[in-house]
Amino acid sequence: MTADGTPLTQEERDAIHARYRAERDKRLRPDGNDQYLQPTGRFAGLLDDPWCEPAQRPAVEEELDVVIIGAGFGGLATGARLVQAGVTDLRLVDSAGGVGGTWYWNRYPGAMCDTAAMVYLPLLEETGYLPSMKYTSAPEIHAHAERIAETFGLSDRALFSTRVTDLRWDESAHRWIVTTDHGDELRARFVAMGTGPLNRPKLPGIPGIDEFAGHTFHTSRWDYDYTGGGPDGAPMDALSERRVGIIGTGATAVQCIPVLARDAGELFVFQRTPSSIDVRANRPLDADEFDLGPGWQRDWLVNFATLQTGQFAEVDLVQDGWTDIAQRIRDRVVAEVAAGNDFTPELIASAFADSDDEKMEQIRSRVDSIVSDPQTAEALKPWYRQLCKRPCFHDEYLDAYNRPNVHLVDTDGQGVERIDTTGVWVAGDHYELDCLIFASGFEVGTEYSRRAGYETVGRNGVTLTERWSGGMQSLHGIHVHGFPNLFVVGMAQGANLISNVTHNLVESATTIALVVRHALEVGAEEVEVTPDAEREWVRGIEQNPTAFTGNAECTPGYYNNEGRPLGREMLLNVAGYPGGPVAFFSYIDTWRRSGEYAGLEFR
Secondary structure, eight states: OOTTSOOOOHHHHHHHHHHHHHHHHHHOOTTGGGGEEOSOGGGGGGGSOSSOOOOOOOOOEEEEEEEEEOOSHHHHHHHHHHHHTTOOOEEEEOSSSSSOTHHHHOOOTTOBOSSOHHHHSTTHHHHTOOOSBSSOBHHHHHHHHHHHHHHTTOGGGEEOSOOEEEEEEETTTTEEEEEETTOOEEEEEEEEEOOOSSOSBOEEOOTTTTTOOSEEEEGGGOOHHHHOOOTTOOOOGGGTTOEEEEEOOSHHHHHHHHHHHHHOSEEEEEESSOOOEEOOOOOBOOGGGSOOOTTHHHHHHHHHHHHHTTOOOSOOSSOSHHHHHHHHHHHHHHHHHHTTOOOOHHHHHHHHHHHHHHHHHHHHHHHHHHOSSHHHHHHTOOOSOGGGSOOEEOSSTGGGGGSTTEEEEEOTTSOOOEEOSSEEEETTEEEEOSEEEEOOOBOOSSOHHHHHTSEEEOGGGOBHHHHTTTSOOOBTTTBOTTOTTEEEOSSTTTTOOTTOHHHHHHHHHHHHHHHHHHHHHHTOSOEEEOHHHHHHHHHHHHTOOOSSTTOTTOOOSGGGGGGOOOOHHHHHHHOOOTTOHHHHHHHHHHHHHHSOOTTEEEO
């Protein structure tokens, strides 16, 4: 539909797609992920913890059943499921000063979940908690992580402010040796790696980034000592007379820019690619409006995943932007089939394209209805398919650009030209700043050891980096041949449900806990996927190139390998189960319930 509600003509659709391709082409870069920098030199402190002073403690040397690396929702869910399975001889290790993972680090103003809390927050039923809002704020999410830890006694079993420096398989002892920067040596029968996809901040590779003499920080290490205020939303009064710049307009920036706009003397937003901004419509939640009987959260999770992936459900429990676009596509397919057309992959592709065109026209029209300056409004319009980048939902972001102190500096897809001692250059113009904030996100798509911050050495001295040099190899995205008793808590080669990351993590955790319990019950010293089972699983993954990665009408981003061709290696690193998330969740549940654990050897 166009802005006035009339159907799009084919000529209008062709023009939209031509614009998509043109906008994509101007943003393509030959360096892909290499355009980003690791925090080193003056930025090395970005890896430090601003929220906690590490306590001094003696080194720990002990034998354990399980070590869990990472205390975010992946590690917490794994610990909780292990405790539920009767496995309590475990340790969590995390470089942060407490639990929470992404939600420990991300305390920037305005931070909240962008997937509905009823499905995003894990283990709600197990902890007896109902979120206060449909989309909860970062402090509430962090508090829920602490609630999980308290419920299952995980904090008492954790080593915080502790970085793993090496993870090595001891063949003779059938143990993993975990060493840390505190001199700890943990000898574990099993290790679960829950380091997560969003834990290591990255910086834009802009010339002169080291030269800026003003104040700088990354959004994941927000400096309230400099800005004033706090994660609870208190005014950042120290910015009232300052010229603040922010580089990045992705999901994080969309949430913190409205608060910066409120508090900064002047705010300069440097934009390479605008985000898609749909309605959030956040509201308080009341337990009386829901039927929350036993198993309620699993019902909500399945309902959300079903609708979000275009399948049928009698009711939409979540009712958000994720399910909206999926239902549009589904309903169009139904209408086409009812009209006598064959149900084919081509029909599905056509339904997706038509529905997406209409949805994105509505999103672009929404910009015009909110942003008063026509030139600014035009620059804020996203010209790509909605799922090429992570969709954003916000009710204050666009309105922030109506403030006289807020300046959108659109770089027409080219990014910031360079940085000098006093500010930022874009297309030959200089913007003098007191403070420069990097909303450049986390490392995604780089090799596992770089994102984890340590190397994993398996049987015969083979590292995980070497084993995955041609792409991830696994069974279910969890088990890796040559790395017995090691489990990966993640999304890739599993459900890969990007709209609700925590659903993936809880399912992985459930699988890991049951496999560990079974191994302990049968007295197995080693659990390992067979080469044949791993090969067969990977062969299936290869048959599932994602619908959006590498799309000729997708603007570059971490969802699509920064617009670079999708080779076999990257496909294996990002793709999921060929049948889709709902099919995977059903499959893995049946696999677990059988008690046979097909594809694994217990020795």
